[in-house]
Amino acid sequence: MLRRKNEVAAVEALVCRDVGRKTQALIDASRGELEAAAQSLANARSVGLITGFFVPRDHVAAPETDGPVGTALLAASLVACGIPTRIAVDSPCAEAVRAAVHETGENVVVDETGVEDRPGIERVAGAWTEAGVTHAVAIERCGLGADGRPRNMRGVDVSPWTAPLDDLFTAGTWVRIAVGDGGNEIGMGKLPPGLIARTVPNGDRIACITGCDHLVVAGVSNWGAYGLMAALALVRPDWSPVIDRFLTAKRDLMLTKAIVAKAGAVDGVTARNEATVDGFGPDVHGKLIEELRRIAWG
Numbered sequence: 001m002l003r004r005k006n007e008v009a010a011v012e013a014l015v016c017r018d019v020g021r022k023t024q025a026l027i028d029a030s031r032g033e034l035e036a037a038a039q040s041l042a043n044a045r046s047v048g049l050i051t052g053f054f055v056p057r058d059h060v061a062a063p064e065t066d067g068p069v070g071t072a073l074l075a076a077s078l079v080a081c082g083i084p085t086r087i088a089v090d091s092p093c094a095e096a097v098r099a100a101v102h103e104t105g106e107n108v109v110v111d112e113t114g115v116e117d118r119p120g121i122e123r124v125a126g127a128w129t130e131a132g133v134t135h136a137v138a139i140e141r142c143g144l145g146a147d148g149r150p151r152n153m154r155g156v157d158v159s160p161w162t163a164p165l166d167d168l169f170t171a172g173t174w175v176r177i178a179v180g181d182g183g184n185e186i187g188m189g190k191l192p193p194g195l196i197a198r199t200v201p202n203g204d205r206i207a208c209i210t211g212c213d214h215l216v217v218a219g220v221s222n223w224g225a226y227g228l229m230a231a232l233a234l235v236r237p238d239w240s241p242v243i244d245r246f247l248t249a250k251r252d253l254m255l256t257k258a259i260v261a262k263a264g265a266v267d268g269v270t271a272r273n274e275a276t277v278d279g280f281g282p283d284v285h286g287k288l289i290e291e292l293r294r295i296a297w298g
Helices: 002-015 024-029 033-041 068-080 091-104 118-130 195-199 221-235 240-246 249-263 282-297
Strands: 047-050 054-057 060-063 085-090 109-113 135-139 175-180 214-217
Touching: 002 033, 002 221, 002 282, 024 195, 024 214, 033 135, 033 175, 033 214, 033 221, 047 068, 060 091, 060 249, 068 085, 068 091, 068 135, 068 221, 068 240, 068 249, 085 091, 085 118, 091 109, 091 249, 109 118, 135 221, 175 221, 214 221, 221 240, 221 282, 240 282, 249 282
Parallel strands: 047 085, 047 135, 085 109, 135 175, 175 214
Antiparallel strands: 054 060
């Protein structure tokens, strides 16, 4: 038991580290949450995920590469483990999510809603309830700030491209798990009041107020999803051989290339239509995944 606990802590240390966003205080405040999230998710009977972050910048208007890839791989691994899983996304990011899901080869349901479609959000919430969802997991999903608007890291209001899926996240009695990397994502409301404003650039404007039960503050949100996968492999040894098939550098790059080519996804930091995530190329992401595999599988 102690060895497993140490391994999960090593997973958390690897994926939850500041990569230049001045988020170390957020990471420190949520230390240990990855293990709690994995322990809870290990007992899920049905899972609903939420993702999709749109990038409107100058001549660029496209979904971000961070989020859909990690979400799709986590969802696919859960389905392969026998856990019914679905992903909710709004229309601006739906094509990227579908492209990522398609590349996994698993039967993951995609629930799409419009940006200004509150009846659609209610419809999806009803579908989740009917499906018996026990856990909701938001990964790199821009959430609502204190002024009721979602904002990117530059403080730009992105509500014209962002449905309030916070309402879906909080609609049911499901356990709420969130993964983010900047302070403006769904779930960050769990952090101590004022922490994001004091420590993150533009924090007073971007801080999301929607909370959660378990919060993972990662260096890159896809990394947080992969950290959950590795931790699940550790706390559920019976799932380990299945998750092993999905948590690979090859899969990560394959899905990233797919959403770039098929959905026009862009890197959220560089705004370029290329197979990078948050300014890092496949060499960085691949090395991290291989280290996660070393920790979880030896």
